[in-house]
Amino acid sequence: MTARDLTSLPKVHVHAHLDGSYPLDAVRALAARQGADFVVPVSFPTVWDFFDSYGTVPELVQSEVDLATLCEALVYAEAAAGVLYFEPAIEPQLYSPRLGTIEHVTGVIVDALQRAGAATGIQVGANLTINTDQDEPIADELAHVAALFAGRGVTAIGTAGFVEPAGLARFVPAANIARDAGLQIVSHAGQTGGPDSILEALDVLGATRISHGINAVRDPDLVARLAEQHIVCDVCPVSNVALGVVANLESHPALALIAAGVPVTLNADDSLWFGRGVVAQYVVARDIWGLDDSQLRSVSAAGLLIGGMSSATRCTYEDSLAAWFTAAPG
DSSP: OOOOOSSSSOEEEOOBBGGGTSOHHHHHHHHHHTTOOOOOOSOOSSHHHHHHHHTHHHHHOOSHHHHHHHHHHHHHHHHHTTEEEEOOEEOGGGTTTTTSOHHHHHHHHHHHHHHHHHHHTOEEOOEEEEETTTOGGGHHHHHHHHHHTBTTTBOEEEEEOSSSSOOGGGGHHHHHHHHHTTOEEEEEESSSSOHHHHHHIIIIIOOSEEEEOGGGGGOHHHHHHHHHTTOOEEEOHHHHHHTTSSSOGGGOTHHHHHHTTOOEEEOOBOHHHHSOOHHHHHHHHHHTTOOOHHHHHHHHHGGGGOTTOOHHHHHHHHHHHHHHHHSOOO
16 A cells, blocks of 8 residues: 655654754764764664763854754754654753853754744744753753743753653752743653653653653553643654664554553654654654554644644644645555
8 A cells, every 4th residue: 555755744853852963964064174073873882872972963063153053954854854843952051151151052042943943934942951960050040041032942841861760859940940931841751760750750840741751651550641631752762772772663662652542752862873863753653563644643643732832833733734644645
């Protein structure tokens, strides 16, 4: 049976770390201007090897122009992949203080994302992210900056870190600052940690969305709660396998979450390093998980629950999704 084109399928991409998602050609061009080479390892023996590599890209950025150029290139790539709402996780602290204060660097990133979004016709938000492994001293500052840019390009504040549960009680004041500004609270949980890490994100931090969340499958009551409360889990299949979190794509827990009615979005996480963007995640869903076009439409429709999406983008998304499915395959 001829299937519909997955690039033209309307998509959200809301679990993509900015500094791990820049287009490879843009990063290589930046490195070449500095007389350096940039090579992506074939694999990462441990997650710590991945983290070591991850830090090399921010080190290449020597100016605001460098940073803005990479941000704009990324938005153009996402638009070409059929993304209608893009919400990368940004960490301005990776470029501060050498490019200025956290507030200033946030402005550089957000302005570049918004310019490219306007040029490509897609909505672009930003999830200003606290690294739970190292950002506790500046968490409140990051939250205040996120609140300052609410309505100006920042649509969420998030927490991310490899250790789960992450001791999220430390970040409740920061989450409250962001919540009061009307921002989504997005927390990494259920990737390396079990259901307890997801419950920590929901019940301690007050998360409105979960990044990963795949280990919820170990707790049927939690899965039922995620489904009943329409809590979106932003899942990254290829990344999970590349980092050894899941053994293989065939056994990935996302399929069980989808079957249970949990709203799941498919995301690339760090496409620069894993070599497969958001479209490739839908290829996995079709070719490996066996989802047909009706089921893929339902997965894509989970993106309509993303809180940062404007009403105008939501209408466009709904219309585009209907048009994709009613068009003849092929």
